[in-house]
Amino acid sequence: MVIKGIFLRILKRQLFYLDPVLVTQLVLSLLMMTIFLLAPIAMVLLISLNYNPLDIFMDPTYVNLYPKGSPITMRTITFRNREFTLIKITGVSFGIILNSLINSFIVTICASIFGTVIAFLMARYDFPGKIIMRILAMTPLLMTPFINVFVIRKIFDWKDGILSWIIGDVLRLPFRIGIEDLAGVTITQIMTFFPIIYLNVYSSMINIDPSMEEQAENLGARGFRLFRTVTLPLSLPGLAAGAAIVFIFSLEDVAAPIVFNEKRFMSYHILERFLEATTGQLSPVAATLSIILLALALVTFIGIKKYVTLKQYAMLSRGGRWTPRVKKLGIRGIIVVYLLILPLLLFAAFPQIGVFIYAIAEEWTGPLPHGFTLKNMVKIVEDPLVSRAITNSLSYSALAIILIIVIGLSSSYFISRAKIPITDLLDVLVTSPIALPGLVIAVGYFYFFSSVFRGTPLDPITFGPSLLLPLAYSVRRLPFTARAVFAGLQQVHVALEEASLNLGAGRLRTLVSIVIPLIGLNILSGALISFVYCMSETSVGITIGGLKGVGEEHQAPISFIMMDYLRRVEGPHIVASLGVLLITIQLSVITLVNIVFKQRYAYIGV
């Protein structure tokens, strides 16, 4: 009896903190995440069990510890009637799985070093031209599926590449340099992903209480020692968060391997299986590789998240806001910045600039573009396949955003206000899609919805992807809105809601008349960021999105058409024009979020 009484009381207490609104929010969020995230992934896991993973690890196609060839080769060639030493950087292949891993490690380390240097420079020093350099440093974040890689390839092509043209034809040196294959993918990813590190570390650094560094200086530390002993350790959470995301993004990136035609990566391998799958069959190798990809991403994500929470130093200072320490850069520093950092940043931002050039150039087969035309810009409206892809993407994204707002608001509100143990689980569920490779989700959707939901509008093989894509987008891009809402909720003192409950308003009324008006801007800016990411979504778009082909009534989104057009005659110019469209959307949103809403652009991190 006593035990029953105690149990009843505990139950009553738990239930007290729930009300119909919170329960609805919980059920809705859990349902969405279970059907559209957990179940498909579980299905991949099930199918991969049919395939002995050892077979994959023993197969030299996947794991090869004794690679042939040399990562760099040099030979003398005669090219266009002149003699050159051709330096080719290609990398060597250790098999598909190891290639992916090694590549991601190198990318993460290089991006971390470069990103941290830029972050330190921007966070601690003032110098002429800083604003322009900050913009340059963020430019690679503008998402232009495939076409930015196309430009990078244009730089490093040994025949008609810009680099070899400058060295061999402009400077008349007897060298030509080509970066290709595995190495091409690596350099592309470093150039594309370092801003993620930069933004995360920068944000860590400007949040360091200046008195921490002042105290160290006061005790005699300065220069590099100050950086090594105080600044860097205090920025490590930002660095770790950024590095984890870079590692995961690099693992799942398909654009660079596709453009460099480098099939010896896990991501490309999964994609290839997919392109054969329009018949309704998907090779189980795709499932096994997906699970490996997923395991790597999850271990990284969970490990880093744990580390970051542990190291989240609470700054002990009192008295509220401070201005970060910014010093004027000395003349020697300025020289280094202009001679070294600026060219590197320009170089990293060049692909995005090149996308514009490609879009308006009449022809760009040689090292330099020729002619000026707007016909490619017009074509993205006139070409029925392309314009349809744009409408598709717009409607998928709009649909996804409605779902994202509902689920993002529900889950974040529940997580920040409900006082029951399940909140942690929901938090992980809602934020994890940021770390889940899109390809894994795509493979999962394929298996799950074409079997369990066979014949329903959710079945991608019979009915096509038009219903599944918005759902996949909403799950994948949910973290951006969920976080923005959560951040907003943390700034709304609970007392504001309690005052309303206390005066007799129910939960729903409180939510509508107090909470939503107070966090409206957070919801809107989060939703806009999510929208941008939906519009340029790649991994699910180029896999699930293409299951109905590219006929007149096709259901494919922009990214699929970009991949498809890349191989067509004059296609790259149209792809570049689509890239310009995407950049325009992204820039407008960023400007809106920054200037109108006065909120910092939601950067990518754990």
Added chain:
Amino acid sequence: MTRVALRKVSKKFGEVVAVDKASIEVDHGEFFTLLGPSGCGKTTTLRIVAGFEIPDEGSVFFDDEDVTFKKPYERGCAMVFQNYALWPHMTVYDNVAYGLKIRKVPKEEVRKRVKEVLDLVGLTGLEDRYPLQLSGGQQQRVALARALVIEPKVLLLDEPLSNLDAKLRLRMREEIKKLQKDLNITTIYVTHDQEEAMSISDRIAIMNRGRIIQIGRPNEIYMNPRNLFVATFIGRSTALKGYVEHVHGKTVKMRINEKLAITGKLAEDYKLNIGEEAIAIMHPEDFSLDMKRGANVIEGRVELTMFLGPFLHLRINIGDQSLIAYIDPDYEVRLGSKIRLAISEEDVIVFPTKEWEEIETV
């Protein structure tokens, strides 16, 4: 008018015991204060009354109704939060009218009642302002008006004056007390400021480490502290350590040092034996410069003087310990000079030393 009762209420947060078997009864129209140092559990107790926290054990009653598991919005009590919790996106009028709109009060009446309550708290004319356009004192009044306008069964005030400057605090204190008496609302008030508690309350509950130590009228608590915690927490009392030399009924003679012995009365409910360690508690205002017959006479050296207006605050060294005394500000005292003070036996309360460790509940 409502009577509020907490019966053996306990609440833990993880391993931390916030409220430990607290029982209080607040009468119709009574101004009841929970007083204690920060972290003593007074705000949690208040939030349990409001329904924001559910006790792990025990029950809450409004009159004869058990409201322990009632939602905050079903309880009909109104709370004034420490940070006021004014909604920044609503005007003063909308903030105050909110509770009435929820109760579906007709529009005309809402207007009338908001006007009345704003008159009452002296904010007429500021209806269209937003909270950020108001001063701290004005914000405080809006919060109060918002709570009062719904004519709550119980008014809950969580350190409502702590964000105001000293002068405004005194004025608002008087106003709150007057409003409460005029409206005759059962009120529970939380504060850590003992002077505020003394001046405003009908009765006070002293809390420490989640427990209720003593409940009583302000003068009762001041004159007859139940134990050392209350005795040292209330007022600026001096505690002198020593040994019991002689016990006769309720009178105890204590040896403080070679030169000084003090006679006082034994605290209620305690026993002391000869040779036992004890502590003598004295209020600073009970010292006098007149050497009355039968009073304790204490001689010491002046260590510190502070002019506080109505009196002179002295710290006097008596060997290895010091005491605080308030004396007539006209009296001239030089730092380092010798001084003789008298305090009657009635004004010295003696507690056993082991009391420092043990603090009993009511």
